Amino acid sequence: MRERKRDERTPVLQMVFHGAIASAIGIAVGLAIDWFPEGASTQAGPIDTLWDVLIVVSVPIFVTVSIIVLFSVRNFGMRPGEENLDGPPIHGNTRLEIVWTAIPAIILVALCTYAYVVLVDIEEAQANEMRINVVGQQFTWTFEYPQAGGKPVRSQQLYLPQDRPVRFYVKSLDVIHDFWVPAFRMKVDAVPGIETRYRVTPDRRGTYPVVCAELCGLGHAFMRVNAHVVSPQAFKSWLTKQKQPAQGASAEGEAPDGKALFAEGNGDATACGACHTLADAGTNASIGPDLDEALPGQDAAAIKASIVKPNAELSDGFQAGVMPPNYGDTLSPEELDALVEYLGEVAGK
Amino acid sequence: MKLRAPGFPRAGLFTALGVAFSYALILAVRGAYGYDPLLKGEAVLELSLIAAPLFFLVGLGAFDYWFRWASGAPTIPEEHSSHGAHSWRDYFKVNTDHKVIGIQYVVTSFFFLMVGGVLAMLMRAELAQPGRQFVDANTFNGLFSVHASILIFLFIIPVFAGLANYVLPLMIGAPDMAFPRLNALSFWMLPLAGLMMILSFFAPGGSFASGWTAYAPLSTTAPEGQVFFTIGVQFAGASSIATALNFLVTIITMRAPGMSFFRMPLLVWANFSTSLLVVIATPFVAASQFFVLFDRALGFNFFQSTNGGDVLMYQHVFWFYSHPAVYIMMLPGFGIISEVLAVKSRKPIFGYRMMAFSLLAIVALGFTVWAHHMFVSGMQDWIRIPMMITTAIIAVPTGIKIFSWLATLWRGVLHLDTPMLFALGFLSMFTLGGISGVMLAMIPVTIHVSDTYFIVAHIHYVLFGGSLLTIFAGVYYWFPKMTGRMYDEKLGKLHFWTTFIFFNATFAPMHLIGVQGMPRRVADYAEQFGNWNLFISIASFFVGLSTLIFVYNMVSSWRGGPRAVANPWRALTLEWQVSSPPPIFNFDAVPTVVGGPYEYGVPGAVHGIFGPARPADVPTPAGAPAPAESPKE
Missing domain, CATH: 2.60.40.420 (Cupredoxins -  blue copper proteins)
Known part of the structure; x- marks a missing residue:
């Protein structure tokens, strides 16, 4: 219940000094970090700038809180012999409370206004869209x-x-x-x-x-x-x-390679190997059935049906709708035949 | 085996009856409509998930008193055989003592924290490297869905309810909660909800895997495991609503003489505010999940756009609960921090009234910000603007709290023991979570970072750096009161520092990889994020290990720690003026409150006195009797 007799000179100046240095370092680091992937649209610039502004505003707030905590620990931590002391009975300070209500409110309204301006900017209609x-x-x-x-x-x-x-x-x-x-x-x-x-x-x-x-x-x-x-x-x-009609593409080149299609896709359709395991093609994904197990014994017609209409017949433990049903469109007929031929060979091995 | 008396054997029997009832009802209804096949496994499962837990609760005895009363059979209003705990077995019964229920809640919740933590470790093991290592995509989606659901519905929300259950009646000078039997029922619904979520892993097609948000139509078309979430949430939610009602009535009607609202400790204020949020908001999440259930089980079309359903409606209803839920998971923590900081700084809370009003402001504003979760959902563009402004403005009352706590520290005599370290850790970490929250309020930023690891980082700074650190602070702070033993201070500090360091190592880098473009909820990711993910995974395993220090400390201290005195922290609030643990009906004499709860440093100040003349500032200094074994009567 007694108040302690300690040098009560409040280290406010010292805190402001340390806080300013820490904020400067924090802001420098925050701005130096390469946060975003390389921007490739006119929308990226304003958003990245807004981000930088938020960093500049945020760092001093975090530093303020941390500095007060750290200085309180350093200056007001209990020392031996103070076990039964109490602090001064300060119940509040209206002026201070108004300040820390008003200042954050002003900062937040300003940030919202700026964010609104950015939003209007990046969503604005353009000519010749x-x-x-x-x-x-x-x-x-x-x-x-x-x-x-x-x-x-x-x-x-x-x-x-x-x-x-x-x-x-x-x-x-x-x-x-x-x-x-x-x-x-x-x-x-x-x-x-x-x-x-x-x-x-x-x-x-x-x-x-x-x-x-x-x-x-x-x-x-x-x-x-x-x-x-x-x-x-x-x-x-x-x-x-x-x-141009789809056959134009393959007419000019050589016949498509079924194994390559399976492992890498055709640039349009997702590769089979992204979801299926097949040792022969060197893939080991597990979204869909393991073809090392499912494939042997299947004939060409069944393989083609499984690719074009994946939901018609399902392997045990797999739901309908997992495999995109549009491989009949995204693969050209030649590619589809090549893929079926390749899988038929593997199935027969 | 006594199958007629309330208890686990009867509960088991009734559970079987519940399943049988479900079979019978499904057969009867499908037969009446002439459906083929007559027996549909999914239908039976869905009905069983609702019926079996209810039958279990009846069997356990949670409804016995009400049934007797309703049927006109003799009841004994003042019967207290189910009050207090005399051995560890009493914790496995329907008990009406708020102190027993409080401990049941806290221990159960921490069990689920461990479960949720293990799920997180499994996820981080998979994510340590790009590509697939341990689990397939379906299991991975299940892991993060169950992780979040368990930690939100079975840990953070109930552990706060548990702590408050224990200390709140003591703090306001009440002998118990207003509705002790309802209190017992609310507790027993929880383990059922948690069990349901864990058991979903054994469902055909795997556990629910559409995230804890369960967005339709993914959730309405998912395999059966989804209903384990849909129905589990109903039980967790009902538990939450019942407890909140109980808190409201207790706080409004059962305060000791002299305990005006502005003499209530801030923990009581915080739970008052939280309970308001729960009572108003939780029915919305119940509704959202019932919609999903009806879509799945009965072929309704709430969310089938091809049949006139509205997909965005799910998100509006869901977030109208789930945003306030963030405050449900934070306000009680604010209360804990206010208690710990005032006592451990030996100073009154700075700006007590503003602290109370800011809680109410958060309650009111909390209902006006939900659509900030939907900035990229495709809802009407104009809604984003007011939601941005309210979301930013809610930082003002939160800021008032942070600054008032800092001012409470200032010029105090800081006791830097374990609860205080967690409280100070909370102050800095929650500030970071708040700052990323304000960044997320800014629509152009959110358009880029929504559904990325930046969100994962933000939510964990709020719920781990915020809520969990306050929970640890609270558990250490009231451990002597609840168990009658002191915890090990050295282990407590070790726990704090390991948690604090590895928490930051785990979650801070997520801000960066999120902005760089790593989406959340993926089992596989681009090579460029590989190094950071490995670092995060290793750090997260140390977070897991640090929790073991806590568990060891709690278990060993509870079994053999030094006896705690009644008031080891020299606190003024009423719970510290009785023995540790408190007598079976809390107060041998009704206390009278004569001043504020935080008058530290005011010479001769007391908060409450026992009897009209006897000042209470000389509490029993001697060691209290052993906890469970020696009841007063």
Whole structure:
């Protein structure tokens, strides 16, 4: 109950000094860290800047709390002989309480205002927007490029011309997915029953991962394709090539390699080996049935049916809807035949 | 085996009856509609999951008194044979003593903490390297789903209810909770809910694997394991609601003479606020899961968009509970910190009234921010703006609390023992969780980082760096009161430092890999995140090991620690003015409250006195009698 007799000179100046140094170091480190993946859209800049501002504001707040805790421990920690002492009975200080209510409120309102300005900026409509429909399904993406007066061009890979504003119209065929290109900084859920949208303007050429960010089932981690940002000329020629009938592609080259298709896919369809184990092709995934066990004894017709209509007949312990049902579309007939032929050989071994 | 008396044998028999009842009802209904096949395993399972636990509770004896009363059979209102614990066996019975129930709650919750922790270790083992090592994708999705569900519904929420169950009636000078039998029932629903979630791993198709959020339509089309979550949540939620009602009535009606609202310890204020949140919000999560159950079991189309269902509605209903749930998991911790900091700094809480009002402000604002979980869900764009503002503004009352605690430390005499270390650790770590929370309020940031490891980092800084550290502080702080023994201070400090260091090593890097683009809830990830994940996994195993120090300390100290005096911390609140552990009805004489709860440093100040004239500032200094073995009567 007695008050202690100790040098009560409050070390406020010292704390401000240490706090300022710690904040400066913290901010420097916070800004030096390479937080984001390389930005590839005009949306990335404002978001990355907002992030930096948040770092600059946040570090001093954390430093303030930590410094007060640390100095309290150092200066006011109980020493031998003080076991029965009490601190001074300070019950509060209205002025101080108003200050630490008002200042955070002002900072927060300012940050919200800034964030709102950034939001309006990154979502602003642009002239000459290109529409792309994005369709999510377990566990793949399909991108549709509507063509005036014709069938839309469909692709399993996302191709975008540099510096052309794009608006994605996102849908889902089954459960919720999320269409995210980390390099663009933007994402939105693909929701069954409604169409969601967002805009980006890709501004850097390159290949960037497209990630499904909403848990969508067994293959969620593998629901990945690539976004290719290419020059407008390259985009145009890609689009033209896509418009030609599918056999055009394989007619010009040699016959497709079934084993390579199994292990690596064709750039459009997800590789079989991403989900299936097959020793001959050197894959060891376990999303779908182990083909070393399931394959032997199957004939070509059964193999083809399992690829094109995966839900018609299921292996024990596997549910319907795990395997994308669109391999009949994403593989050309030649590729499908090559794959069936290859698997038939393995099955016969 | 006494099958007619309440207890586990009868409960087992009744559980079997419950399953039989489910078979009979399904056969009868399917027969009446002429469905083929007549017996459907899924239907029986779903009904059994609801019926068997209820039958179990009846068999255990949780309803005996009410049944007797309702049927007009003689009851003994003042019968106390189910009060107090005389041996460890009494903890496995339906007991109406709030102190026994409190310990039942805390021990059960910590059992589930261990289960949830082991699941986390398994996840981190898989994530240590890219590619697949130990578990397949389905098991992995199950691991994180059950991990989160158990730690939220079976650890954090009930452990706070358990601590408050023990100390809250003591703090307000009450002999027990307002509804002791309801209290017992609320406890016994919990192990059933937890067991259900664990057993889901044995369900056909594996455990529930759609996350603790169970978003439709993934959850409505998932294998049977999903219903173990859907129904388990109902029992955990019902338990939570019943306890909250009990707390509200106890606090409002059973305070000792002189205990005005503004003389209540802040732990009582915190549980008052929490209970308001629980009573208003928890029915929403129950509803969301019933919708899922109806979609699955009865072919409703709440969430089937092809039949007019609305997928986003699930998320709105779910988060209307699950955001306030974050405060349900934090406000009681705020209460614990206020107790520990005032006592261990030997100073009054700075700005007591603002501390109480800020709790109520958080309750009110907590209901206005739920859609910040849905910034990228595809809901109407305009809703994001008000939700951003309210989400940011809720940091103001939280900030008031942080600054008031810091001011409480200032110029105190800081006793830096284990509860205090955890309290100070909480102050700094929770501030980090709050800061990342404000960053997440900013819509453009959230658009990029939602569903990434940044979210995982944020939630663990709030729930581990926030809630769990306050839970450890509270358990160490009241351990002498609850067990009558002192814990080992050296082991306690070792526990703090290992937890604090490896907690940060585990979760701090997650901020970075999240912003860099690693999504959450994936068993496999891009090679570039490999090194950080290995580092995180190794650190997380040390977090797991540090918990073993805690368990060893608790078990060995409870069995053979030095006897605790009535008031080892020289605290003023009422629970410390009675023996450790307290007498069977808490107070031999009704206390009268004559001042504030935190008048440290005020010469001669007391909070409560026993009897009109006798000042209570001379509590029994001698060692209290052994805990369970020697009841007063």
